[in-house]
Amino acid sequence: MRSKILLSILLVTLIFSVSVSAKEEIFSLVDEEGNIITKTSLMLSEGDIYISADNSEYEVIGKEDDKFKVHKKGTVDLxxxxxxxxxxxxxxxxxxxxxxxxxxxxxxxxxxxxxxxxxxxxxxxxxxxxxxxxxxxxxxxxxxxxxxxxxxxxxxxxxxxxxxxxxxxxxxxxxxxxxxxxxxxxxxxxxxxxxxxxxxxxxxxxxxxxxxxxxxxxxxxxxxxxxxxxxxxxxxxxxxxxxxxxxxxxxxxxxxxxxxxxxxxxxxxxxxxxxxxxLPEGGGRAERSGAKSGVFWVILLALGGLGIFLLINKEGLSGLKNIGQKFTHALRKQRGKE
The missing domain is CATH 3.40.630.40 (Zn-dependent exopeptidases)
Incomplete structure (x- = not known):
């Protein structure tokens, strides 16, 4: 009975040791000149990409023992x-x-x-x-x-x-x-x-x-x-x-x-x-600029409606021609800003 308990403890210890050693396995990324580019605990595969601190781009092309062989593809312009x-x-x-x-x-x-x-x-x-x-x-x-x-x-x-x-x-x-x-x-x-x-x-x-x-x-x-x-x-x-x-x-x-x-x-x-x-506060440049454009259109339409009302009352239907020209000018001006 005691021998079975000791055997069980030994097996658990061995399993735990294997688990820990596998978890802590470290690999080096080595280029074609033998330079160590970096080290990692990640298990990589052929085709994986690594961009280094200086923005050099490397591709994993193979593995030998605890080394991943990498090929420098070039420099990434960020x-x-x-x-x-x-x-x-x-x-x-x-x-x-x-x-x-x-x-x-x-x-x-x-x-x-x-x-x-x-x-x-x-x-x-x-x-x-x-x-x-x-x-x-x-x-x-x-x-x-x-x-x-x-x-x-x-x-x-x-x-x-x-x-x-x-x-x-x-x-x-x-x-x-x-x-x-x-x-x-x-x-x-x-x-x-x-x-x-x-x-x-x-x-x-x-x-x-x-x-x-x-x-x-x-x-x-x-x-x-x-x-x-x-x-x-x-x-x-x-x-x-x-x-x-x-x-x-x-x-x-x-x-x-x-x-x-x-x-x-x-x-x-x-x-x-x-x-x-x-990630600018508010949710991204495109969305914020779109929101500003929306506000512009609301204000512009409101002013346009007010202008039409005043012109109709003051000048009659002939005033619509003038307000149309002003509205077209405002549209062109806004598109130029965007």
Whole structure:
């Protein structure tokens, strides 16, 4: 009997060890000259894309042991995204942003990288929430627990993401930290403060893949402009990450577990500025300009009606010709402005 108990304990220990080691497996992206471009805990596939901090674009072309071989395709010009016209339909009131955490155990140094719920990643989520609220957004922050940190975590967090989408948010963010053990890939300074770089991850296995990737590039363009160096890179990788549920759903990794929590908190506050710059309060340039045009037409029509009434009473029907000319002139003037 005792031998069976000992055997059971041994089997559980082995299973747990295999699970932990698989979860912490780290891969290097290596170019054709043998240079290490970056490291990641993501399991990549051929055809996946990585845009580095300097906007070099790499494509995964193969795998050898713990290395993904990548080919440099060129450099991505993100300048056009500084005026990226994100069109967003809002329901009135403050624009809503959703935040949740698929990996509820993630934490930072010093201490264990994985901790009982809630992990320190929730403090990063709260810092992002508070900063976004200062920008005028309404933030729905879910503190739901999706432990354990295993392959089914995204299945459990899917329900959370779906609930957040019921309030029609303009974006939903899954807040993480990476597991790369080398701080050099994520350590930076922002305005003299020690900070953690942020990596954006978008999935290719969903119908929103192109739009989310474009959204990620728009965020990086704003980040490069406002806080150069805050973005570690963008992965457009095989995977879903629950991003099939709606548009502008992204995964953000705030540093890695070997950096202190304080560095991730600094980056959360700064990245809120980036999000606010990419998603202007009110729901996007196109919608706001359309609203202004609508107000113009209401005022113009009201004035036109008043003018017709006055002219008919003062000049008779002959006054309609003059008001018609004035109305046509106003139309041409407005079209010239647009």
């Amino acid at each position: 300048s056009a995204y500084l005026t990226y016209p994100i069109e967003i339909q809002t329901q009135g009131g403050k624009p809503i942003i959703g935040i949740y955490h698929t990996h509820s155990d993630e934490s930072y140094a010093p201490g264990e990288p994985s901790r009982p719920y809630p992990g320190q990643i929730y403090q990063v989520g709260k810092a992002l929430k508070d900063a976004l609220e200062e920008h005028g957004f309404q933030v729905d922050w879910s503190q739901a627990n999706h432990n354990p940190h295993d392959g089914a975590a995204y299945t459990r967090s899917r329900d959370t993401a779906a609930k957040l989408l019921k309030n029609n948010p303009i974006t939903v963010i899954d807040v993480h930290r990476d597991a790369v053990p080398d701080p050099e890939f994520y350590s930076t300074e922002i305005e003299g403060q020690s900070a953690a770089k942020v990596r954006i991850v978008t999935g290719k296995q969903n119908q929103n893949r192109t739009g989310n990737f474009e959204y990620a590039k728009a965020l990086k363009a704003k980040a490069d402009n406002n806080y150069p160096g805050i973005i570690e890179g963008i992965f457009w990788a095989k995977g879903n990450y629950n991003q099939d549920l709606g548009p502008r759903m992204i995964l953000l990794e705030f540093g890695t577990h070997v950096l202190p929590l304080e560095d991730a908190l600094v980056s959360a506050h700064r990245f809120a500025d980036v999000i606010a710059a990419s």
